[in-house]
Every structure is written in structure tokens, then in C-alpha cells.
Amino acid sequence: MKEPIASPQSGSRRTRVAVIGGIASIMVFAACSISYESYFRPPQIPGASFEGIGSCEECHEEIVKEFDSATHSKLMADGNHAVGVGCEACHGPGSIHNESGGELGTIHNPKADPETCYQCHLDVKGSFNLAHAHPIGDNITCNDCHDPHKGNAVQGGGVAMMGEAETCLQCHQAQAGPFVFEHEATRDGCTVCHSPHGSPSEKLLKTNNQMLCLQCHFQTQTAPDEILIGGRNHASFVSRGTCWTAGCHESVHGSHVNSSLRY
Numbered sequence: 001m002k003e004p005i006a007s008p009q010s011g012s013r014r015t016r017v018a019v020i021g022g023i024a025s026i027m028v029f030a031a032c033s034i035s036y037e038s039y040f041r042p043p044q045i046p047g048a049s050f051e052g053i054g055s056c057e058e059c060h061e062e063i064v065k066e067f068d069s070a071t072h073s074k075l076m077a078d079g080n081h082a083v084g085v086g087c088e089a090c091h092g093p094g095s096i097h098n099e100s101g102g103e104l105g106t107i108h109n110p111k112a113d114p115e116t117c118y119q120c121h122l123d124v125k126g127s128f129n130l131a132h133a134h135p136i137g138d139n140i141t142c143n144d145c146h147d148p149h150k151g152n153a154v155q156g157g158g159v160a161m162m163g164e165a166e167t168c169l170q171c172h173q174a175q176a177g178p179f180v181f182e183h184e185a186t187r188d189g190c191t192v193c194h195s196p197h198g199s200p201s202e203k204l205l206k207t208n209n210q211m212l213c214l215q216c217h218f219q220t221q222t223a224p225d226e227i228l229i230g231g232r233n234h235a236s237f238v239s240r241g242t243c244w245t246a247g248c249h250e251s252v253h254g255s256h257v258n259s260s261l262r263y
Contacts (some may be wrong), residue, residue, distance in 0.1 A: 043092035043108035043116060050093045053086035059102060060087075063149050071153035090116055090148070111143045124197050133198030144170075145196070164189040168196070179254025183261055185216060186253060213243045 042050075057064040064087075067073050072090075088094055092108035100106050110116035114136055118125040128136050136142070145167055146153050154164075168190045169176045177186075185192050193212060194204045201208035220228045227235045240246035249261045257263065 041119070042089050043110075045092045045096060045106070045108065048093035048096040048106075050088050051095050051098060052088075055094055055098050056087045058098075066150035070148065070150050072148050110148075111141050114142055117142050127195065127197035127199075130198035131200050132202055132204055134196065134204070136197075164191065175253040177254050179251075180256045181259045181261065182254045183252060208242070210238055210243050213249075 053064060067086075090108070090110050094107060097103070097107040108116070114125075114128075127133065134140055142148075165186065175186075190196070193206060195206055196204065199205060205212055214229075217229050219234070222228065225235050226233050227238060237243075237246055237248060243249045244252050251258070251261045251263050255261045255263065
């Protein structure tokens with residue numbers, strides 16, 4: 001019996017599969033062979049060498065003592081490649097700093113250089129490049145909202161929602177209240193409505209229209225041209241703009257005069 005003759009199409013298909021498989025294998029191999037140093041590299045200080053966290057403790061005893069409670073301490077790498085690397089992962093090698101008795105300019109200060117934080121927090125760097133963002137690097141630093149040396153790196157994080165709001169209210173005092181009529185959403189923290197690093201929308205809002213409010217304020221439609229929100233027909237209102245720019249609920253954080261959050 002004659003062997004079946006493979007068609008040109010089947011041979012071409014096998015070739016494509018082989019090529020795609022080869023490319024996939026190369027990509028997997030490359031991804032596995034890239035070392036962590038490709039993404040993170042401690043700050044470099046010419047002529048300085050790494051001394052280890054013990055040398056930092058000689059002068060900064062209180063900071064080193066509390067560092068075990070810090071979110072960042074839980075990220076410290078283990079193994080021979082990370083021996084002696086702790087504080088110096090962000091501050092750079094400390095030998096010259098130690099020998100000079102702590103002279104200014106002999107150690108890296110991440111507070112003045114957000115790029116140090118961006119090496120790990122690439123998503124945050126991307127947020128700061130959006131159309132509307134906190135002016136990081138001008139008058140605001142990462143340390144104004146985050147504590148890298150003790151406790152949760154996100155101040156007020158976890159279940160401490162009022163702590164989160166208090167972090168923002170250090171600067172945004174006009175939104176602090178108390179108000180006679182409060183907006184209940186403020187109890188859950190500012191990030192319910194705002195993206196704190198950056199957003200495509202003005203005022204760092206998560207979205208730029210009434211859809212932000214409708215995340216909580218449920219709407220129902222029981223008849224044509226009727227949109228019930230809070231038991232009232234809003235069909236003629238939603239076309240005017242956002243809930244606060246349409247002249248209805250301008251006092252979005254709270255009001256002293258109106259339970260519908262009006263001035």
C-alpha cells in the first residue's frame with residue numbers, strides 16, 4: 001500500500017507550529033534566566049561598600065528596632081546574595097557614611113528621590129504619569145503618606161479606614177468635617193472615590209461621571225424615561241453632568257444645611 005502523501009498545507013502548518021513553539025520556549029527560558037538584579041538594584045555610592053544593618057544600628061537604634069514591624073522588612077530577601085542587605089537596599093552602601101560619622105550627602109535619601117521606590121512599585125510610577133496626579137517630587141514625597149521604617153507602609157491601611165482618611169486630611173483639611181449631614185461614603189476612606197496616586201479623571205476620581213456615585217446609589221428603571229435613584233426620578237438630571245456639577249449635590253463630602261449634600 002502506498003504511503004499517504006502529505007499536502008503542502010499540512011507541512012506549512014507543522015512549520016508554523018514548530019516556529020511558534022520554539023519562540024515560546026525561548027521566551028520562557030529568557031524569563032527564567034533573568035535575575036532579580038535586572039529589576040532592582042540598590043542605590044550606588046562611588047567608593048562605598050555594604051556594611052550590613054548592624055552598622056546602621058550603632059546610630060539609628062530606634063529605627064532598626066522598629067523595622068521588624070514594617071511591611072518592608074517582610075520583603076527582605078534571604079540567601080547568600082542578600083547577606084548584609086537591609087537598610088542599604090534603599091539607602092545604598094553605608095561604609096563612607098559610617099566613616100564620616102554620618103555626614104550629609106554620604107548616603108542615599110529615598111525621600112528626595114521617588115525613583116528608589118519606583119524600582120519595586122512600577123504600577124505607582126505609571127499612576128503618577130496619568131493626566132491627573134499628586135505632584136510627587138515637588139512638595140510631596142512618598143514618605144508623607146507611607147512609613148517605610150515601621151508598621152504598615154500604607155498609613156491607615158488594613159481595616160483602619162479612619163486612619164486612611166486621616167492621612168489624606170493632613171493636607172485636605174476642608175474635607176475633614178465634622179458635618180451636620182455627612183456623606184456616609186467618607187466613613188470607608190477616601191479611596192472609595194479617589195485614586196490617591198493618579199487618575200485619568202479630575203480630582204483623582206476613579207471615574208469622571210455619575211457612574212462613580214451609582215456604585216453605591218442604586219438606580220432602578222420601572223418605566224420609559226424614568227430613572228429612580230433614592231425614590232426620585234433622575235432622568236432629567238443625569239444628562240446635565242455629574243451629580244455634583246449638575247447643581248444638585250455640590251457638597252459631596254458633607255453639608256451643614258442639606259441632607260442631600262447641597263450648599
